[in-house]
Amino acid sequence: MGKILLMLSLFTLSFSSYCQVKIVRGQVTAHEEIPLVGAAIYVKSTNKVYKTDSLGHYRIQCSIKDKITVSANGFIKEEIKIRKKSKYVLVNLKLKSGEENKDLAMGYVNVADKDKLYAIKAIDDDEMDYSSFRNIHEVLTGNFPGLQIQNGEIVIRNTASFTGDNAALIIIDGRESTMNSLENIATSDIKNISVMKDASASMYGSRGANGVVIVSTKRGDK
Incomplete structure (x- = not known):
């Protein structure tokens, strides 16, 4: 009986730790400094999708041991593991090869006119x-x-x-x-x-x- 209670206690502790909610901020860029507008941040634990603002910044709500997937048209998506101490996460996406992907990146306004990728x-x-x-x-x-x-x-x-x-x-x-x-x-x-x-x-x-x-x-x- 004691072992069962101990296992339940450990499971509850682990579950509550995983479900603990935190706020994470960050920015999504390309080529280190070009902000990506409207990039999608998918949070695995909640199935919610957040979008970056006009400066590529985002603010999400997730668990302390979550995973996020960041994507933008014309760019290679990236999966990132949120750690317990994560407060600000900078994500730098790589442009997919091919002229059509440059057009796609700009056509969906992921990249502002002043930061053209042509x-x-x-x-x-x-x-x-x-x-x-x-x-x-x-x-x-x-x-x-x-x-x-x-x-x-x-x-x-x-x-x-x-x-x-x-x-x-x-x-x-x-x-x-x-x-x-x-x-x-x-x-x-x-x-x-x-x-x-x-x-x-x-x-x-x-x-x-x-x-x-x-x-x-x-x-x-x-």
């Missing part, structure tokens, strides 16, 4: 075997038309420099980096590469005037 090309490792290339130079020049490597710098055609320097800005796993660091990445470790220019790169200010090369690595997820 100048972005993104390639994920699920559509390309990066390890088949000998180095990052081959990856970039072989898959991104208009991109060249000159004097140890990445140069993207038709970008306007305000500083006299033609080098594109390099971002690796969300941080500004150097060509030397980029060259040290093994091609088998590449998860995603995106090239931005024009309006889509303007969020980086004058630093993005020559375009931006964004690289996500597999170790960056760890």
